Amino acid sequence: MAGSTDGEKRNHTSGVPAGIPEMGEIVGYKLRRAQLFVFQDFIESFAKMKLRPAEFSVLAIIARTPGQKQTEIAEQLGIKRANFVALMDGLERRGLAERRKAATDKRSHSLHLTPEGARFVDKMTSVWRNHEERLIERLGGPEARAALLDLLGRLLDDPER
Amino acid sequence: MAGSTDGEKRNHTSGVPAGIPEMGEIVGYKLRRAQLFVFQDFIESFAKMKLRPAEFSVLAIIARTPGQKQTEIAEQLGIKRANFVALMDGLERRGLAERRKAATDKRSHSLHLTPEGARFVDKMTSVWRNHEERLIERLGGPEARAALLDLLGRLLDDPER
DNA sequence: CATAATTGTTTCATCATATAACAATATATC
DNA sequence: GATATATTGTTATATGATGAAACAATTATG
Secondary structure (H helix, E strand, O other): OOOOOOOOOOOOOOOOOOOOHHHHHHHHHHHHHHHHHHHHHHHHHHOOOOOOOHHHHHHHHHHHHHOOHHHHHHHHHHHHHHHHHHHHHHHHHHOEEEEEEEOOOOEEEEEEEEEHHHHHHHHHHHHHHHHHHHHHHOOOOOHHHHHHHHHHHHHOOOOOO | OOOOOOOOOOOOOOOOOOOOHHHOHHHHHHHHHHHHHHHHHHHHHHOOOOOOOOHHHHHHHHHHOOOOHHHHHHHHOOOHHHHHHHHHHHHHOOOOOOEEEOOOOOEEEEEEEEEEHHHHHHHHHHHHHHHHHHHHHHHOOOHHHHHHHHHHHHHHHHOOO
């Protein structure tokens, strides 16, 4: 029992007014919807672990390259260093990561996983693989995923410079 | 003068610890970054018109299919109807769109563009085309854009059902 | 040495989004 | 047809993500 109420001001011949885009052909819109969908799955996947996307990314980076300072990691992830503080506080409070005072620069902190954090990252990685596998299935295979990553990379990587 | 402070707990042979994903191979992450980049360009494009993505989408939908009610449009866009109210208030206050009381259902509102709104949408569409063209350039041509839209669609369109 | 820049931090404002409740109206059920 | 249930638009409110500004401690630069 839904349906529009009236119907009005159309173009001359058909029913499509001028060159107004359909939502499905707007790259930004479709990107956004897809991102929301993927994050939805991600968030549900990590609900039990109480891990949010930003926390996942920080742990992954620390695990792969320990010893970096906050600003470095924040910048890599496009997070303002001011907002990184609370994020890191949370990871430290949970005993997953820690700040060590860097010897060379007394201002900065060197970020590391705790032993528990390392075990956590192992589980996290496994959960992530399932999530990623689910996406691959939807996309229609690993090649499709690779193609998507490539296209997204073209948007991100700066052409000049 | 940057650089990590120390370096620790690696895996056996190389330097990569276990199977921890690199950020660049995480679909969700790259999707997010790409979406932010595209929105950045979009927002800058429409800064002078003081138009935000959500407003753009609402105007585009009303322009293409006038007469729909709020809940219908909100649902199409994945916006909670509660949050749609203020959005529509803004468009109405600016004289771009209007609520007409639907004759058939006294609860609902039939949404339409004003004449000024129609002119606004024309300009908006033109600005959007430039934005989209910029993306196409980055992607490497219209075929790449089509491919991207297709892949994103695979994530969005529900397989079963 | 004096000045400027960096690092981590706190505080604050803004925006997007979700939930719950409500009145008015419409629909369904008996 | 009366009563219960659902829908529509709305308000109020909570939460999370994000950005800007300022600050002390420290380091780099002229």
